[in-house]
Amino acid sequence: MGGILVLAAVNHQVAGAFWLLVTYGIGAGLPLLAIAYGGRVLSKRILNLRSIPSQTFLSKTFHWINIISLILMIGSGLQIYNANPVFGGRAGWHFPDFLLLGGWLAGGRNWHFAAMWLFSLNLLWYGIYIFVTRRWQRRFADRGDLKALQVSQNPKRKNYAWHRVVYTAIVPVLLLAILSGLSMYKPAQLHWLSGLFGNWQTLRTVHFITVPTVILFTIAHSLLALKVGSIRLIKSMFL
Amino acid sequence: MSLILPKHTLSRRRLLQLSGLSGVGFLLGGCGTNLFSDNVRQISEPLNERLEALLLSQKLIPEFPISAIEADKLLINTFDFTPQIDPAQFRLTIDGEVSKAMQLSMADIQKLPLTSTVIRHVCVEGWAAIVQWGGVQLRDLVALVQPKSNVRYVYFKSADGYYESWDIASAVHPQTLMAYQSAIR
Numbered sequence: 497m498g499g500i501l502v503l504a505a506v507n508h509q510v511a512g513a514f515w516l517l518v519t520y521g522i523g524a525g526l527p528l529l530a531i532a533y534g535g536r537v538l539s540k541r542i543l544n545l546r547s548i549p550s551q552t553f554l555s556k557t558f559h560w561i562n563i564i565s566l567i568l569m570i571g572s573g574l575q576i577y578n579a580n581p582v583f584g585g586r587a588g589w590h591f592p593d594f595l596l597l598g599g600w601l602a603g604g605r606n607w608h609f610a611a612m613w614l615f616s617l618n619l620l621w622y623g624i625y626i627f628v629t630r631r632w633q634r635r636f637a638d639r640g641d642l643k644a645l646q647v648s649q650n651p652k653r654k655n656y657a658w659h660r661v662v663y664t665a666i667v668p669v670l671l672l673a674i675l676s677g678l679s680m681y682k683p684a685q686l687h688w689l690s691g692l693f694g695n696w697q698t699l700r701t702v703h704f705i706t707v708p709t710v711i712l713f714t715i716a717h718s719l720l721a722l723k724v725g726s727i728r729l730i731k732s733m734f735l
Numbered sequence: 736m737s738l739i740l741p742k743h744t745l746s747r748r749r750l751l752q753l754s755g756l757s758g759v760g761f762l763l764g765g766c767g768t769n770l771f772s773d774n775v776r777q778i779s780e781p782l783n784e785r786l787e788a789l790l791l792s793q794k795l796i797p798e799f800p801i802s803a804i805e806a807d808k809l810l811i812n813t814f815d816f817t818p819q820i821d822p823a824q825f826r827l828t829i830d831g832e833v834s835k836a837m838q839l840s841m842a843d844i845q846k847l848p849l850t851s852t853v854i855r856h857v858c859v860e861g862w863a864a865i866v867q868w869g870g871v872q873l874r875d876l877v878a879l880v881q882p883k884s885n886v887r888y889v890y891f892k893s894a895d896g897y898y899e900s901w902d903i904a905s906a907v908h909p910q911t912l913m914a915y916q917s918a919i920r
Contacts, residue, residue: 579860586810601860603772610779683857685790687797696855696863 549725549732558622559733565618568611569673570707571597575604582700609681616674637664652724659720666713669706676703784902791904798910799853799865804918808864809856818894827876827913831890834881841915847871850912870914874907 575596581588598604626632641657648654679690679699693699721729811817822841830836851869877889882903889906891899905911 576861580810580858580862582861585862598772605859606772606776606779609783610775613779613782680857680861682787682790683855683863684796685792696857700861 549729551733554622554625556733558618558625561614561618562622565611565615566710568597568607569615570710571595572604572607572611573704573707575599576601576608577704579604582697582704612674612677612681619670619674635660637661655720655723659717659724662713662716662720666710666717669709669713672702673706673710676706679703787902788904791902791908793904793908795910796854799855801853801867801918803865804853804867805864806866808862809866810858810862810864812858812860814893814895814897816895820894829876829880832883832886834883835879837880839876844871844913844915847875852910852912854910867918868912868914869916869918870912872909873911873913874909876913877903877907 574591575598578590578596579601580586581590583589596604598607626635637657637660641660644650644653644657645661648657675689676693676699678686679693680703683690690696690699693702718730721733725732825841827839827844828837829839848871849869850872851867853865853867855863856866856868857863873889887903889901889903891901
């Protein structure tokens with residue numbers, strides 16, 4: 497892997513090195529996945545251990561891509577933020593360098609407008625998947641959860657309801673991040689969309705607020721998942 | 736030195752966790768630099784340009800009344816320094832893939848039809864201000880120099896060293912101006 501990076505840095509063979517890196521990733525990843533899934537099938541089917549919760553491959557893929565794309569979007573977004581802070585303009589508080597991605601404004605914009613495809617298309621196909629498989633009918637918060645939050649005396653049922661309510665509530669926030677982002681990405685072409693946010697400062701603020709919201713959500717979502725299904729539930733979503 | 740072996744050897748799950756973490760670390764290691772941002776642009780730019788072409792139309796975007804102007808919000812940005820331009824000496828050079836390359840003086844430019852507009856001026860830095868600009872429609876200049884049929888982009892170079900390129904469809908939009916006056920300052 498070091499050799500590949502040297503190739504990219506010294507010989508400027510970036511495209512070649514990129515494909516080598518992809519090949520390397522697949523070459524290293526496939527056996528690891530085979531071991532991981534093989535191990536699970538072994539423990540489940542053959543040894544008949546049913547204690548490990550399981551998630552569909554698409555749910556796991558969505559979670560991985562979502563986390564990676566959000567890290568890229570937030571890092572590059574804060575880089576753009578620093579060019580002219582939403583709060584206070586140039587005199588306003590700036591984010592420290594270690595949180596930034598891209599090196600400077602144009603680098604941040606390059607990353608932001610590349611990772612936006614990863615982020616939004618990931619959300620799109622997952623939405624289609626949830627719609628087509630009708631998971632939205634069972635996997636998201638419903639009236640039963642809201643009722644449980646009000647009247648249930650069972651703490652486990654309440655945690656479960658909170659868990660579902662929280663991860664359902666993040667969906668409109670992620671969509672709002674995309675809509676407010678599009679409004680600023682193409683404000684001339686999409687003036688009707690930008691217009692929905694009132695004035696420009698409101699639009700910038702809304703887009704920015706999705707960052708702390710997503711971070712708080714990640715913390716709450718992880719803690720609730722721990723409460724509901726312990727570390728095994730979290731592992732089942734990522735491994 | 737202890738001869739007792741460590742209790743925990745590297746398990747499959749631990750290895751997967753560590754490889755994930757080291758991947759994130761590798762990613763974050765590049766954060767302070769713009770090492771990969773050009774590579775990322777090379778991959779995403781063709782896609783982004785297609786989206787832009789899809790969204791762009793020659794329809795007019797809404798303009799604002801003069802009372803909406805936010806003069807205090809317009810920041811004066813220059814690349815390195817603010818150039819001192821003598822209007823009598825100024826020449827606008829348009830050349831490249833055009834049939835009639837030309838140099839225009841300020842007087843030549845002012846003879847072309849003046850268009851004034853109050854629009855929302857949006858900066859790549861993220862801020863915006865409703866401002867008034869007056870100038871020549873860029874499509875008038877494009878018509879004068881007659882670009883060759885294979886031309887897809889316009890490249891701008893300004894007196895302070897700033898440069899920018901635009902697709903030709905955006906450049907000939909009726910509200911794209913080469914502005915030379917503003918009521919603000």
